[in-house]
Amino acid sequence: MTEPSLKASVPSAKAAVAEPTAVLSTEQLLPMYRMMFLIRRVEESLLELAESGKIGGAMHTAIGHEAAAVGMAAALRKEDYLTCTYRGHHHSLARGMDPKRAICEVLGKAPGFAKGKGGSMHFVDPSLGLMGANGIVGAQVPHAAGMALAAKIRGEDRIAITFFGDGAMYQGVMHETFNMAQKWKLPVIFYCENNRYSEMTPISRTSSVSDLYLFVRAYGMESMQIDGNDVEVVYDAITKAAARARAGEGPTFIEGITYRLAGHMAGDLETYRTPEEIEMQRAYEPLARLHQKLLDRGVSEEELNKIRAEVEEEVQEAVDYALEAPWPDIAEAYTDVYKV
């Protein structure tokens, strides 16, 4: 058994998108900073609630993954379809889900978007294009391709994006979907959040392929590896992939290198990595980097503090709201089995 060898820095981008060409303005980046911090604080609050025993089941936070979600939300239209894995709080919040309803859902409370029936692993809101987070690794990926197929059948301008982790790359359904999506030139973006651990096992211990974006090259699919912790890089890559998709040029596979700063799920013992490794990765995490980027652009620490204070208040309010919120009516246990 060998220790996982993680590179000290984020691997350099190897393909098409090395440097952002569509640099965002400071005015565009400030709300993205706000959203990233909001996601971070919601996730941290949920972990605290889990530790205090208020959340049952499995909950997977995206601390460290925020750039993928926030870059995506800025790059796509609200009507574009999105599916994602059970690590999907960040995508939903970035697309505009109310933190109150999100936290209620995780706690199983009545004001949750799914009345507490879906919980942490099944974030969904069709009005925001959120067509379901999924509890089965990889299962949401053909759904997004099917939504892209629907858009193509209807002749619509919509596209679909699906998020999954490095662990999903080894599910057969992924490769079935890649093949059909490329063959039929479907308007879909496959975004792999490669945090380098498939649940608790480093992919280096189980994968025959080290650069995941190379998998789809056999299908002839456009693919690239990017710095998934730089929100501008993510924004740029998804913007270009979306333009290709809308132009009928077919799918794009984006491997965004990232790192999960918290455990795989609440309660993860994290015996598979050292505190030093996590500490080392903090230098590359997306929120700290955007913070520094904004300071470098002349935004004052005071202004950023103000944004953070507002977010702290909003998240605390949402947590308080959710803790006080009522449980669902028990009659709801029997509803929504069939659509009538």
Place this chain on the structure above:
Amino acid sequence: MRKTTFIQAINEALREEMRRDERVFLIGEDIGYYGGLFRVTRNLLEEFGERRVIDTPISEQGFMGMAIGAAMVGLRPVVELMYMDFYLVCADQIFNQAAKMHYMTGGLLHVPMVIRGQQGGGKRYGSQHSSCVESTFAQFPGIKVVAPATPYDAKGLLISAIRDDNPVLFLEHKMLYFTRGDLPDEGVEYTVPIGKADVKREGKDLTIATFSYTLLQALEAAEELKAEHGIDVEVVDLRSVTPLDMETVYTSVAKTGRLLAVHESQANAGIGAEIVARIYEEAPYLLAAPARRLGMAPASIPVSKVLEEELLPWKNDIKATVLSMLK
């Protein structure tokens, strides 16, 4: 009215619904250019084009998942599984995804799709191409299951399935494909409701509740029991497995006092066990004698003609069971 085959009835249902509703599309293996292994989808590619009649690679998980995604955003896919046994290849997509989607999203999403294809024994296809699968599906709330036995019911139920807002499993039996029956003229619209049984033969001595191909076997058995033993069997065609129309069964048993549930799939933990359990729970007072079920013995389906015939619970087994119940 005219006589058509079961295959023709399904083909007409698909064509008429595709003409009526542009959201309906077909996806599956060899369904377009080839017209389907059993020719069920023949000539549909020519009329509706490649956008709506989609030939897939052999990727059941992938195309089942894509159909679910398309349904989640409002299209109405009809997915063909070439052999119903292949549902196991894409079981996650059917059961964890399609069946549960409406519930686990608190009603925000729904999956209006049909999964159709042929199943069953009798043609010597062996263990992996002959299973009858309804009981597994019946374990998953959220999905409806229909299994017609006549061309009329097949067309009417398939139209209902396509118009339903939920995933519907539509089971065709390979032994039914070339059977013929009355069908209203093409273009004369009618539907058969999901979840409604139909009495296919009236009788006074014993009720057989069944569906799919064993319905035809039960009807033949009933004729022979009448001719040979003077026994008058009533045959209830359940037509749907989920939801199960027990009211029609109870109405029949109120008359006959005896109930035998028959299906080709495994007797163990099957729909017959469910039907018998329900009558004991809900209406035991209707029974003059113990209710029974008849299904296949615990074995896979073999290829050899004599071994397959031995196992399939068809006419002779039905007759023997009825006689033992009336001793």
